[in-house]
Amino acid sequence: MIEHLPALMVALPLFGAFIAPLFKKHYKGVSIWAIFITGISVVLSLLLMKEVVTNGIIMYVFGADKPTLVLPSGYAVPIRIMFEVDAMGAFMAISATLMSFVGAIYSYSHVKKDTGLEKYYALLMLLEAGILGMVLTGDLFNLFVFLEIAGIAGSALVGFRNYRGEASEAGIKYLMVSSVASLMVLFAVGIFYGQYGNLNLAYIAKNVSFNMVDMIALGLLFASFAMKCGAVPMHYWVPDAYTEVPAGINPPLLVATYASLYALFRVSFTLFANVVIDLARVGWIMSILGVLTMFIGVTMALIQKDVKRLMSYHAISQTGYMLLGVGVGLTVLHDPSKLAEFGRDAMAGGVFHIINHIIYKSLLLMTAGALFYVTGTRNLNEMGGLARKMPITTISFMVGAAAISGLPPFNGFASKFLIYETSYRLNPLLTVFAMVTSVLTLASFVKVFASAFLGPPLEKFENKREVPKPMIVAMLILAALCILFGLFPNVVLDKLVYPAVDALINFAQYHSWGGLA
Amino acid sequence: MSFTLTTPSGFWNPLFWVIFLALFGLIAYLIYSRGNPSYKKESDQVRPYLSGNIEPAKEKVQVKAGDIYWGFIEALKGYYKILEAIHTGDIRDYILWYLGVGAIVTFILIGGV
Numbered sequence: 184m185i186e187h188l189p190a191l192m193v194a195l196p197l198f199g200a201f202i203a204p205l206f207k208k209h210y211k212g213v214s215i216w217a218i219f220i221t222g223i224s225v226v227l228s229l230l231l232m233k234e235v236v237t238n239g240i241i242m243y244v245f246g247a248d249k250p251t252l253v254l255p256s257g258y259a260v261p262i263r264i265m266f267e268v269d270a271m272g273a274f275m276a277i278s279a280t281l282m283s284f285v286g287a288i289y290s291y292s293h294v295k296k297d298t299g300l301e302k303y304y305a306l307l308m309l310l311e312a313g314i315l316g317m318v319l320t321g322d323l324f325n326l327f328v329f330l331e332i333a334g335i336a337g338s339a340l341v342g343f344r345n346y347r348g349e350a351s352e353a354g355i356k357y358l359m360v361s362s363v364a365s366l367m368v369l370f371a372v373g374i375f376y377g378q379y380g381n382l383n384l385a386y387i388a389k390n391v392s393f394n395m396v397d398m399i400a401l402g403l404l405f406a407s408f409a410m411k412c413g414a415v416p417m418h419y420w421v422p423d424a425y426t427e428v429p430a431g432i433n434p435p436l437l438v439a440t441y442a443s444l445y446a447l448f449r450v451s452f453t454l455f456a457n458v459v460i461d462l463a464r465v466g467w468i469m470s471i472l473g474v475l476t477m478f479i480g481v482t483m484a485l486i487q488k489d490v491k492r493l494m495s496y497h498a499i500s501q502t503g504y505m506l507l508g509v510g511v512g513l514t515v516l517h518d519p520s521k522l523a524e525f526g527r528d529a530m531a532g533g534v535f536h537i538i539n540h541i542i543y544k545s546l547l548l549m550t551a552g553a554l555f556y557v558t559g560t561r562n563l564n565e566m567g568g569l570a571r572k573m574p575i576t577t578i579s580f581m582v583g584a585a586a587i588s589g590l591p592p593f594n595g596f597a598s599k600f601l602i603y604e605t606s607y608r609l610n611p612l613l614t615v616f617a618m619v620t621s622v623l624t625l626a627s628f629v630k631v632f633a634s635a636f637l638g639p640p641l642e643k644f645e646n647k648r649e650v651p652k653p654m655i656v657a658m659l660i661l662a663a664l665c666i667l668f669g670l671f672p673n674v675v676l677d678k679l680v681y682p683a684v685d686a687l688i689n690f691a692q693y694h695s696w697g698g699l700a
Numbered sequence: 701m702s703f704t705l706t707t708p709s710g711f712w713n714p715l716f717w718v719i720f721l722a723l724f725g726l727i728a729y730l731i732y733s734r735g736n737p738s739y740k741k742e743s744d745q746v747r748p749y750l751s752g753n754i755e756p757a758k759e760k761v762q763v764k765a766g767d768i769y770w771g772f773i774e775a776l777k778g779y780y781k782i783l784e785a786i787h788t789g790d791i792r793d794y795i796l797w798y799l800g801v802g803a804i805v806t807f808i809l810i811g812g813v
Contacts, residue, residue, distance in 0.1 A: 356791050363795055367802070395810050402806025409805075410798045417801055419787060419794045468805060483783060486773055488765050525708045563765030568758070592714035592721075597705060604707050626769065634765035639758040670714050673705045 188231045189243040189266040189319050192276060195224055196283070196312040203305035210300045217287040217304040221311065224280040232273040236682050241268040242321075242696050250383075250696045261383045267321025269693055270682035274534070275318035275438075275445050277679070278541050282434035283311040289549055289657035290431030292650070293556060303343055303429075310336040310435050317442045321696075323372045324382040326446060330368060330411075333439045334361030340436070341428045353427035360420040364407040364443075371400040371407075385694045388454050404450045405465070411443030414506060415476040418499045425495035426561070430552020431657075434545035437498065441537050444505060448687060451513055456690040466514030469506050470606070474613055477503025477620040484627050489561045491551045493631065494544070497587060500620060501540045507617060508533020508602045511609045516688070525605040530684045531676060532601030538679070539594040539668060543586035546661035550580040553650045553658070554635060563631065568640040572647045577636050579658040584632060586665040588625035594665050597672035 184191070199220030206213035235241055243266040244250050250261050268276075287307060294303060313333030320326050338361060342354020374396055375387050391397055410417035421440070428436055451465055480500025487493035512530030515521035553576045554569065555561050570577040586593035589600075599621060606613040649655070668675050686693070703715040739745060748755060773780060786793075 356794070359791050360794055360798075363798065398809045398811075399806055402802060402809045405809075406798060406802030406805050409801070416786070417794070417798045419789070419797070423789070464808060468808065479783065482776075482779070483787070485769060486780060528708050566765075567762050591712075592717045597712065597714075600705075600712055601707055604709050608708070630765055630768045633763070633768060638762050641758055641762070643759075670703065670718070672712070672714070673702055676705065 185230065185234060187243070188227060188234060189241055189268050190245070192224065192227055192231060192280075192315050192319060193312050195227065196220060196308040196315065200305045200308035200312065203308065204301045206304075207301045210295055213301050213304045214287070214291045214295075217307060218284070218291065220308060221280065221284040221287045224311065224315075225277075225284050228273070228276040228280040231268065232270070232277055232679070235268055235270050235273045236678070240686075240692060240696070241266075243268070261381065261386055264325055265321045265383060265696075266319045267385065267693065267696060268319050269686035270679075271445070271448070271534075271684075271686040272318045274538070274679050274683040275442060276315055278441070278538050279311060279314040279318065279435065279438045282438045282541055282545055283307065285545065285657050285660055286431045286434040288660075289434075289552070289654050290429065291653040293431045293552060293654055294429050297344065297429075299343075303340070306336045306340050306343075307432060307435060310340065310432075310439060313337075314435065314439050314442045318445050321384050321693075322382050323375060323384055323387065326384075327365060327368050327372055330443070330446070331361075331365050333442065334358070334365060334411075337361070337424075337436055337439050340432045341424045343429060343432075344427070347427070350427040353423040356420055357424045360410065364411050367403045367407045371403040374400040374403075384449070384453060385696055388456065388690070389694050391454065391457070393455075393457075401450065401455055401465075404454075405447065405468075408443045408447035408450065409472060412440050412447060413476075413499045413502050414472045415479045415499065415503070418476065418480065421499050422492050422495040425498060425548065426489060426491040430491075430549050430555070433548035433552070434541070437541050437544055437548075440498075440502075441505075441541060444502065444537065448509055452516070452687040453690050453693050456516070462516055463514050466510050466512070466516070469510030469513055470609070470613060471510075473503045473506030473508075473510050474616045475503070476500065476506060478616055481620045481623040481627065485623060485630075488563050490554055490563050490566075490631060490635065491548065491561050493563075493627065494547050494551055497547075497624060497627065498540075498544050500624065501536070501544065501587065503620070504536045504599065504602055504617065505533045505540070507606055507613060508536060508598075511602075511606050511613070512684075512688075514609060521608075522688070525608040527681075527684060527688065528601055529605035529609075530687065531680050532598050532605060534683050534687075535672070535676060535680045536595075536598035536602065538675075539586070539598045539665075542661050542664045542668065543583045543593075543595060546579060546583040546658060546665065547587065549654070549658050549661070550576050550583060553654055556650055556654070557647050558644065563634045566635040566641075567638040567644075568636075569644060569647075570636040571640055572644055573636075573649050575649055575655050576658065579662045580632065580636065582662040582665050584625075584628035586669065588628055589621045590625070592666075592669045594668035594672070597669060597676075 245264045247263050313329050316329030338354050338358035341357045342351045344350040379390050413421040477500045480496050484493050484496035508529050512526045515526040586595040589595045603614050703713050705712045
């Protein structure tokens, strides 16, 4: 079974998604089915990571036993669909499966009053399948197909509560943005296919000549994935979508966003790694986009009154840290001394921040969902004194807020610490912006804490109680992860993050299909 | 299992932080435990004295989220004016920004700058 893990990773949630409609009007049944399928996916992704760390890159060729198979006509280039799983892909797969699982647990109670839950869970598993396909594939066209699956499933989920006009509007906006980005990705894929007659990432990476047309394709891919991951100034869709999507879908939707960030890294490191001069330029573009993203995101968050919208702007802001960390690494990728000195650690900070952010932002968005569940409003001006009524949500919020603000000893601190130290070596100004952003983040969450949880108990919330158990369990799992990742950052870095970073840096391994070519 | 994270310029050990937190927690508790023991939670002691006026409803005296950081936002009014102006919520603007950034990035990459 182990050798079929990459295919199983996608097949399982797809199977789950197609079975889900059979549970029509049995909301408990379909909820448990989704928890079961996503739970098994978590186990499979952990096995996949173990396999990759132990045996190196996994090549899975659909319809053949190896990628180098030559056709009877003598045609030697890869023509089959391949999944090429390195540690970076496996790292993203763990994030995707874990967050889908937590999202499914949370949704058990959070959406039980809604109708059409068989569609909801089918879409959740379809979204998971799309993300997993994106991060495991070694084929550009496949990447586009899975990007589309994730985009369509995501937009349907954003508009799931279609009795709210805002949700429908947000869903359509997300669909439009996803479609335009996907179309441009397809255009770039077409450019590569037209020039090199192939769609395999490793094959194109080995043969790419970096002519003007290739660079146009890189520009299209870069801008499209940057928009899909919410980089400023293409971030406008993020607050719309994250605010309106049911809180149980926020975790997998976050991972879907970072699957695009993964694609951006894959394109920059794997596809264009051999271009020497322009790579530093790409790195600087990424770093500057990162600084802009973090600063504009946090300042916009500071003025929000809608708790989910505020947190959505923070999601944009935190993406900036990831772009900055990996951008610093990319800038010095072809300078071995600087790469060893701080580039690798900068990338580790950026990649570590991906999983940290996925955990604490999912937690925070879930606490926002819990506030909405109890009070029926997302307006912070109408909340107050809820700490007494919702003690576990309050503690979960405090953990998440401390983690996102980079307070030690929570997980956000460890990754930000690496980013501060290493970006300083490239340019101290980058660090100044990163640190100011952290201060503003803390200020923003102090505002949420003070206005929603603190203050005198309000009469209108007299009879309100804590959220149901499944929602509490989901929040506590993530809160525990925030603490554990913060207390043992070196374990996470050694087992998950550095293998992922090394997979990006050692692009030659990927280009040779793990040594098979 | 080691707690120490080694970074390019130093190290970070969360265990020390936890020990310090516990220590400061203990100090805080000692200060708290020396407080006035005659304080009663459910009595008039907790009611604010407003020069004899009746205490208004909690909703009316609560500091709203929109008022927090008013000074900061007021000081950066010019910056926020621009920021809010570009956040139109119009999908056509979203796409225009994307096209603009895409064009600039591609221009830089093909050697225009």
